[in-house]
Amino acid sequence: MMAERAFGRYFDNPDDLFGWLNSAVFGTAAMDALNRSGVTALLLKGPATAEKLASESGLPQDRLRRLLDFLVAHEVIEGGADGLYAPTSRTQVMLDAQGLFANELISAMASSRLHEGLRDDRIPFEIFFGKPVFEYFAEQPQVAESFGKFMGWMTRRFERFVHTQHRFEPFGTVADIGGSMGDLLLSMLGEYPGTKGILFDLPETVDMARPAIAASPLADRVELVGGSFFEEVPSADLYTLKQILHDWHDDECEKILSNIRRAINPGGRLAVMDHILQDSPAPDEAQGTDVAMMVWDTGRERKLGEFKALFAATGFAIGRVTRNPSGHSVIEALPV
Numbered sequence: 001m002m003a004e005r006a007f008g009r010y011f012d013n014p015d016d017l018f019g020w021l022n023s024a025v026f027g028t029a030a031m032d033a034l035n036r037s038g039v040t041a042l043l044l045k046g047p048a049t050a051e052k053l054a055s056e057s058g059l060p061q062d063r064l065r066r067l068l069d070f071l072v073a074h075e076v077i078e079g080g081a082d083g084l085y086a087p088t089s090r091t092q093v094m095l096d097a098q099g100l101f102a103n104e105l106i107s108a109m110a111s112s113r114l115h116e117g118l119r120d121d122r123i124p125f126e127i128f129f130g131k132p133v134f135e136y137f138a139e140q141p142q143v144a145e146s147f148g149k150f151m152g153w154m155t156r157r158f159e160r161f162v163h164t165q166h167r168f169e170p171f172g173t174v175a176d177i178g179g180s181m182g183d184l185l186l187s188m189l190g191e192y193p194g195t196k197g198i199l200f201d202l203p204e205t206v207d208m209a210r211p212a213i214a215a216s217p218l219a220d221r222v223e224l225v226g227g228s229f230f231e232e233v234p235s236a237d238l239y240t241l242k243q244i245l246h247d248w249h250d251d252e253c254e255k256i257l258s259n260i261r262r263a264i265n266p267g268g269r270l271a272v273m274d275h276i277l278q279d280s281p282a283p284d285e286a287q288g289t290d291v292a293m294m295v296w297d298t299g300r301e302r303k304l305g306e307f308k309a310l311f312a313a314t315g316f317a318i319g320r321v322t323r324n325p326s327g328h329s330v331i332e333a334l335p336v
């Protein structure tokens with residue numbers, strides 16, 4: 001688990017402040033560029049010169065070398081006196097996290113309009129990209145696919161926590177509502193043999209998930225359902241809602257929860273998987289993703305009491321809560 005660190009500490013020294021921001025912004029850009037151009041994958045095959053990497057990727061050698069040296073300096077790759085650049089154990093992590101880097105760059109673009117959004121009560125993402133995020137994704141499948149990879153990466157960060165700290169048996173059918181590319185659903189089915197799963201998301205997202213689900217050995221236990229959670233959701237015994245409520249305003253959340261309440265099987269449960277804000281400000285993920293939600297959409301992170309109020313308004317009562325000190329927590333709710 002990463003220690004929580006207040007970034008205000010960098011302000012004690014202007015050199016630290018510049019170094020922190022400069023390496024975060026340009027490190028993200030450099031890794032995104034090297035991943036997208038195929039250089040990271042080439043490096044993972046084994047040590048190579050800048051000349052060879054440039055000729056195989058079609059990139060200009062001088063600028064490629066400068067990016068590689070930046071990552072050598074920051075210990076993501078190794079560079080030897082022999083002119084060879086070599087992967088480290090962190091280089092695979094860099095490639096696996098491509099969705100994260102791509103997403104952070106979109107966040108940066110949208111965030112550049114936060115000052116306007118604050119003044120005019122508009123959503124910075126919509127000011128920058130011209131429309132709400134999920135409408136934008138519907139028109140930009142490559143960006144949507146990259147976002148799906150980011151969600152998959154976030155799920156891989158979370159799955160060990162949920163499988164070890166918050167067990168769900170017994171249940172027959174789990175529906176992952178807004179389940180993106182199906183990473184969490186497949187992980188749940190792998191963990192709970194004999195169960196079935198429903199992947200529910202917008203029709204265009206379900207279509208995007210279809211090939212990966214079909215390729216999974218668990219495919220025959222998965223049903224794909226396209227639709228909107230503001231209209232209707234399929235019936236199930238267990239609902240998972242991961243990183244969904246934090247995208248939406250309270251009124252919108254109540255609509256989603258009411259639709260689940262209407263469809264849930266007798267004896268069913270709902271598991272919300274989201275950050276929980278602490279009662280006092282803390283330099284943790286939740287405090288930062290709360291601002292991210294202000295930038296991306298109508299959502300927010302919530303304190304436990306605020307989740308309780310949403311459940312109370314929609315016919316649920318809070319049950320087991322398993323807090324995750326370094327990521328998404330699990331808040332289970334039961335129909336009343």
Ligand SMILES: C[S@@+](CC[C@H](N)C(=O)[O-])C[C@H]1O[C@@H](n2cnc3c(N)ncnc32)[C@H](O)[C@@H]1O
Binds near residue numbers: 151229
């Ligand atoms: C922040 S992502 C979370 C994805 C996934 N639950 C996870 O944690 O990896 C939000 C998801 O909600 C889906 N979504 C947005 N609006 C929706 C709607 N009206 N009905 C169903 N799904 C929707 C998006 O397509 C996206 O997959």
